[in-house]
Amino acid sequence: MSFSDNVVSTAWNRAGGKCECTRKGCDHTGRCNKALNWGERGKETAGGWEAHHINRNGGDVLSNCEILCQDCHKNTQSFGN
Ligand SMILES: [Zn+2]
Numbered sequence: 434m435s436f437s438d439n440v441v442s443t444a445w446n447r448a449g450g451k452c453e454c455t456r457k458g459c460d461h462t463g464r465c466n467k468a469l470n471w472g473e474r475g476k477e478t479a480g481g482w483e484a485h486h487i488n489r490n491g492g493d494v495l496s497n498c499e500i501l502c503q504d505c506h507k508n509t510q511s512f513g514n
């Protein structure tokens with residue numbers, strides 16, 4: 434299961450190129466808003482990020498796509514969401 438390039442680029446624009454995470458278990462309060470680099474998807478770098486499935490069974494649609502920095506993406510795995 435993976436998002437199409439179109440869904441990812443639309444989600445990226447919606448996010449403004451920043452992490453969209455609002456999880457309470459992270460170190461940030463409110464939205465993370467970490468600035469990311471488009472060319473660093475999937476990379477373990479300061480500007481690295483992932484296109485995350487909000488709901489594991491929610492499909493590859495825009496509403497189920499969340500742009501996350503690497504730190505927040507790791508938290509989704511430990512929280513199970
Ligand atoms: Zn983040």
Ligand SMILES: [Zn+2]
Pocket residue numbers: 454455456459460461465504505508
């Ligand atoms: Zn977070």
